[in-house]
Amino acid sequence: MNEAYDELAFEPHEEELLSRVAWHYYHDGLTQSEIGERLNLSRIKVSRMLDRGRKMGLIHVHINSSYGGCFALEARLQELYGLDEARVIPAQETGNVNDRLAEAASQYLMGRLKDQEMLAVGWGATVMGTLQRLSRTLSYKDISLVSLTGGVSAYIEGVASGRSSQNVHLIPAPLVVSQESIAEAIRAERHVVEVMSMARTANYALVGIGAVADEATLIASGYASRSQFEIFRRQGAVGDIIGIFYDQTGEPLDLPFHKMLVGLDFEALSAIPQVIAAAGGPKKVDAIRAAARGGRIDVLITDEPTAQAIIEKDQA
Amino acid sequence: MNEAYDELAFEPHEEELLSRVAWHYYHDGLTQSEIGERLNLSRIKVSRMLDRGRKMGLIHVHINSSYGGCFALEARLQELYGLDEARVIPAQETGNVNDRLAEAASQYLMGRLKDQEMLAVGWGATVMGTLQRLSRTLSYKDISLVSLTGGVSAYIEGVASGRSSQNVHLIPAPLVVSQESIAEAIRAERHVVEVMSMARTANYALVGIGAVADEATLIASGYASRSQFEIFRRQGAVGDIIGIFYDQTGEPLDLPFHKMLVGLDFEALSAIPQVIAAAGGPKKVDAIRAAARGGRIDVLITDEPTAQAIIEKDQA
């Protein structure tokens, strides 16, 4: 029998043969050897055909889940901004976005935190929610918490209740004070210096990203006024991380407000091995995008519509 | 670190994790071990998750080809009628259906015929087309041809041209004669007896399936009349194979016409290891269905709409 002739004869029907092989493999669950026997092909050839089928897009694997689309966005985000990791949660009508982001962030950290590591935390509603969900894990893994800024005591106390409280180190000050001189004085305090230098040694930093919008938590909590925000906006601010406002490119602005902050600066933040940001919502699109472009963050946890919007802006 | 706690915590997010695993596996091309490292799972667990994902329908493999839908029909046909094999060619506007069936049949036979085997052939346009396409393979593989009935010499001669002609054994008679006595006399001829007994030893039989319709080749070629067909139909005939008409259940009818045929009967045909039928078209739906249900054929090669129609009739 002349093999060459046989193979030649199949050529115009390559697609059929390919489809048939793929069908047997993926739907019938046959092994490549079994398919080879049935169709008079060598096992290796079947393997190569499947390979070709996959590369040519003939074989398509669909993941039948609301998460399916998100992974593509994650890959895109990572690629565009050089992130270590991106997590995108699927769009959903029910449920508060911040809660779901907090949930996702806590999931991420649960999988990442190793025993006895140190987590530095920023400021904001999402960060708070994440810490609440993490509290049990933090005890289990004996994680140390340290604050990146002042003004976190209110909510971090709840998280740190119980046995693990000895591992929580807070900057004992407000986030913002009314004068630069006071801020300087506080930053010079021994205890504050200690906590801040400890924060620099954290393995991870968990931060929120704030929009320059009237709904910002900074305004709601009285740390800043609407008129201040208006000024920030005029100066090109698109968002803030731990109270520091930055422009479209993610570069921090030179604002008097920054001088009144008690907390780490961007340089110190970047020195932490992995900066994880959890934020989402239409108002925050520009803020997140700028933070990512400027390399301010290593890991981004956001929601699907926000991810979509961010990516779209950078396609154009 | 307490592993159990970690795993527990992922529970409500099983779908996410499953999707993520599937994504990495199928889209990113990571190995199960790599996925395990990334997501802090054991390799074996990743394997099991993928398994579950497939079983639960979370992971769906789509074969992006016009042939894709046909394999489902093939599987259904095989299952419903206990066929050894079914081949369904995709619906297509261009091209003659018979030609495409002949092409598919010849493809099938090319892959199946081994050196020096014997193929018995029936009667009809599709069979003729198949043999024409096969002629080169027949020479290459040194295949013997033998006819199942009379009346095939006209077209089989062309196929058997050249060196391999010594391996072609035809029943030297018409398909049908005008009287029972003549048929008996022919069937008693030494040469006819020889060829017919040779046909019984064939490895494969290739046959067409005829509809009881005015367009039938039997009528067109003058072997039967429209009025005869009308009578057959009244007696419950739905189709014929090698000139033998059968009813809805595939049982041969008791017709005077059969007594005037020169060729094998159903019993002899069934004794051939694999009876391959190639037929399609709306008129032949009932004929094919009855042949399949009655176990008259082992392999069916048909087209997509026909397969669909056959299956639909048996669903109800």
Added chain:
DNA sequence: GTTATCGACGATCATATGATCACGATGCGC
């Protein structure tokens, strides 16, 4: 409280897969 049952887990091992290599056929340029 104790025991039985069940399910999840990872270790181990056989099998399936695909990466690499070397060969032979085919087509092309010299």
Added chain:
DNA sequence: GCGCATCGTGATCATATGATCGTCGATAAC
């Protein structure tokens, strides 16, 4: 016609996968 490059092929081997088994822990029944 004669190398030469290229492609497709099967052989071989390292790796990836999943089937099987025993263990452990949780739960439920007693």
